[in-house]
Amino acid sequence: MVQDLVYPKKKQNTLNRYNSRGTYDLSTIHHIINSISVLHVSFAPSPEDPFPVILPMIGVMGSFEYPSADLNEPLDCYLHGYVSSRLMRLARESGNGLPVCIAATKVDGLVLSLTPNSHSYNYRSAVLQGYAKFVETDQEKLYAMQKITDKVVEGRWDHTRVPPDNVEMTSTTILRVSIETGSGKIRQGGPHDEPKDENRTDITEKVWTGVVPVYETLDAPVPSATNKVNSLPEYIQKYVQKVTSENREHAHEAVKEP
């Protein structure tokens, strides 16, 4: 197994500040991408339009050629979501793929310090840059669809009506992004104040400092109006509990100094 692989430090992904919080570790970056529900995907729409576009999409790391690859190995990012006709055209026209940037951030806490300037969030953030192309073969599409469905709820694919029929296969568009470079940033720990404020009791006796842990809670599932399965399946129940408790644990771990 390949271990401790890192993304190359290039001009575009080199972190110039807070280096202690920065990481180029594949495993860490891929894990952040996989644990955040919605990714933001940016691309340049056309030479005449000065503004980049950002689309919210679902995405997951994977390797169709080496499906058993671990998160610490080189992987592609598979994206699913609303594909505008413009994005469709751009991705089709691009020979090597459309250059995109993918970002995902999760807030783990509110960091409250003595002065406004040192206020911050505890967070995990990952950014990938790469070339996006549409997945062409049904086999690879199926591979990505399963990974994306299982990202919503672990093991969900096997508990739904599969495989997708021909119409569903044709109407589904999946983008595969070959990653060129990536980076991650993690902020954890309490507030960091300066001695000029910490040594003044008139300030420290008045200003509460600390961290408010923040985490995503998955609440009790609500059956749809047309649901015919009386009791909530165990795999959903377990997933809901597992994710919430992992998220809570992570937010509390993030309170500790790194």
Next chain:
Amino acid sequence: MVQDLVYPKKKQNTLNRYNSRGTYDLSTIHHIINSISVLHVSFAPSPEDPFPVILPMIGVMGSFEYPSADLNEPLDCYLHGYVSSRLMRLARESGNGLPVCIAATKVDGLVLSLTPNSHSYNYRSAVLQGYAKFVETDQEKLYAMQKITDKVVEGRWDHTRVPPDNVEMTSTTILRVSIETGSGKIRQGGPHDEPKDENRTDITEKVWTGVVPVYETLDAPVPSATNKVNSLPEYIQKYVQKVTSENREHAHEAVKEP
């Protein structure tokens, strides 16, 4: 008071699909931006670099010229966070400001349907496009710093050591984005399946369908090692409870059909 203002539909922000979920309403879009802790800000780094860059930043809507402006009125977006030397240079060199795209998305639920294809998230998403410039005057900087600090915890500014001293003022960089256009997307409700699946009892008797509400919880605040204020101030306590209960309520409201 100006009411029901909408962003102009231009080529770059027109939503071509799921129009029922789309909105151009200023109030809705500004509210989404203000209620999401971390925004993703995208820009084109240079003509030679094909990849857009995305930076996670804190941001808030406001108007320095009309501080009493409501969320349904035209506002700028003030951004604070790590400003790379590249972004710094680009924003300084740009005459009218650097074209940026700002995106914010919050997940409100996991939508579980009969088939993988109809799986989705309940979510709120806002995208703004505009020109970013550095705030030059101390007065406007202070205005933005207060709004940004109060975004972390409502009313926090007044409970910290203010005003920032000269060094803090100089070292703080705030970007003001003049908004050109914006759009929002909201997905709520349960799963939408097709009759071809809903009419098959072999499927409906096996596949649980419904929504898992998702919301951000603010947990009990953890004092820092150097904190000298013994009991948690009421404004923090109240804020933590209010935000968590509003988030929970929102996620459950989102389960209902729009």
